[in-house]
Amino acid sequence: MTANISSQGVFSGAGTCASQLTIRHPDDWHLHLRDGEAMACVLPATAKQFRRAIVMPNLKPPVTTVEMAHAYRDRIVAALPAGMQFEPLMTLYLTDATTAEEIYKAAESPFVQGVKLYPAGATTNSQAGVSTLARCTAALAALEKTGLPLLVHGEVTDAHVDVFDREAFFIDEVMVPVRRDFPGLRVVFEHITTRQAAQYVTHESRLGSDGRPNLAATITPQHLLFNRNALFKGGLQPHWYCLPVLKREEHRKALLQAATSGLSQFFLGTDSAPHARHLKEMACGCAGCYSAPVAMELYAQAFELAGALDRLEGFASLHGPAFYGLPLNEGSITLEKREWTVPAELPFADGKTIVPFLGGETLPWKLVD
Ligand code: NCD
Ligand code: ZN
Numbered sequence: 001m002t003a004n005i006s007s008q009g010v011f012s013g014a015g016t017c018a019s020q021l022t023i024r025h026p027d028d029w030h031l032h033l034r035d036g037e038a039m040a041c042v043l044p045a046t047a048k049q050f051r052r053a054i055v056m057p058n059l060k061p062p063v064t065t066v067e068m069a070h071a072y073r074d075r076i077v078a079a080l081p082a083g084m085q086f087e088p089l090m091t092l093y094l095t096d097a098t099t100a101e102e103i104y105k106a107a108e109s110p111f112v113q114g115v116k117l118y119p120a121g122a123t124t125n126s127q128a129g130v131s132t133l134a135r136c137t138a139a140l141a142a143l144e145k146t147g148l149p150l151l152v153h154g155e156v157t158d159a160h161v162d163v164f165d166r167e168a169f170f171i172d173e174v175m176v177p178v179r180r181d182f183p184g185l186r187v188v189f190e191h192i193t194t195r196q197a198a199q200y201v202t203h204e205s206r207l208g209s210d211g212r213p214n215l216a217a218t219i220t221p222q223h224l225l226f227n228r229n230a231l232f233k234g235g236l237q238p239h240w241y242c243l244p245v246l247k248r249e250e251h252r253k254a255l256l257q258a259a260t261s262g263l264s265q266f267f268l269g270t271d272s273a274p275h276a277r278h279l280k281e282m283a284c285g286c287a288g289c290y291s292a293p294v295a296m297e298l299y300a301q302a303f304e305l306a307g308a309l310d311r312l313e314g315f316a317s318l319h320g321p322a323f324y325g326l327p328l329n330e331g332s333i334t335l336e337k338r339e340w341t342v343p344a345e346l347p348f349a350d351g352k353t354i355v356p357f358l359g360g361e362t363l364p365w366k367l368v369d
């Protein structure tokens with residue numbers, strides 16, 4: 001199915017006339033669902049927009065084994081409201097102690113789709129992350145052999161590296177050497193935020209013998225639409241704080257160019273990362289934007305900005321399944337050009353509330369229910 005933009009006379013800035021956009025049902029290739037009551041609160045927002053999602057394993061304790069991923073998957077499926085169709089695709093959390101056997105088990109299981117590398121200390125719940133990849137050679141060799149992708153939070157955590165340079169340093173210090181040492185490794189550079197990462201993935205991705213790219217990247221809606229000024233607009237803005245942190249405008253432009261390029265190694269991953277309002281609006285606020293309730297709306301806005309609405313379907317619905325070797329979804333979603341206001345806050349676990357990304361703001365696109 002190709003993107004079907006019906007022209008009904010609403011002028012968009014990019015010069016296309018579009019008031020409705022229908023695309024094949026999309027997936028989210030990078031999502032945090034949490035667990036328990038919090039998960040039950042946020043799951044419907046994703047299931048409303050996406051058919052499948054790659055579910056991140058950074059729970060407390062992290063999801064480190066196939067058995068734990070199986071149990072987590074069962075809890076997600078049990079929390080899904082009746083009548084909603086949604087398939088969680090599971091991941092394992094790589095640690096210094098992950099064995100090759102566990103990777104082989106994961107590759108054989110029908111529901112584990114990747115293994116996630118969190119450099120220790122890089123982000124939310126990464127205390128158990130990898131100290132140095134030198135400790136993971138057996139697991140990496142098993143990933144290379146099985147073709148199960150390594151999903152990477154690509155930031156170095158050395159105190160002497162500037163926080164805005166962490167991703168660019170990661171390319172030279174980790175990504176290049178690991179892909180040289182394990183040339184058959186399939187890698188997703190998650191939530192890329194810089195021109196350097198966009199260029200690296202554009203130029204270094206190769207098609208494997210199966211016709212699939214061996215290197216891909218997910219891009220979040222906030223990194224396509226905002227630069228780091230948003231963090232400080234009128235005061236400190238905790239709901240714009242995520243990791244990797246928003247970067248300069250030149251990087252946002254490079255990401256938008258990559259996402260709308262039509263290249264199959266770039267696909268949708270919201271990195272929707274829910275944290276209760278009081279844990280964001282505090283002296284040491286948590287990193288993560290809860291974008292699930294506004295995800296496709298924001299991607300449509302970004303693609304329209306680039307004059308590339310006809311490429312949204314590839315990014316949202318075609319490139320991800322091709323990389324992971326999964327079938328395309330059946331059915332479609334429709335977005336319409338209609339202003340609406342995002343709720344300022346929503347109910348969350350333990351009687352608390354959560355602020356959705358862009359809560360209280362008016363958006364130009366709306367998913368048709
Ligand atoms: C994520 C989270 O809260 O789990 N936070 C974030 O800012 N992106 C972790 C992550 O994806 O790095
Ligand atoms: Zn991350």
Ligand code: ZN
Nearest residue numbers: 032056271273
């Ligand atoms: Zn994430």
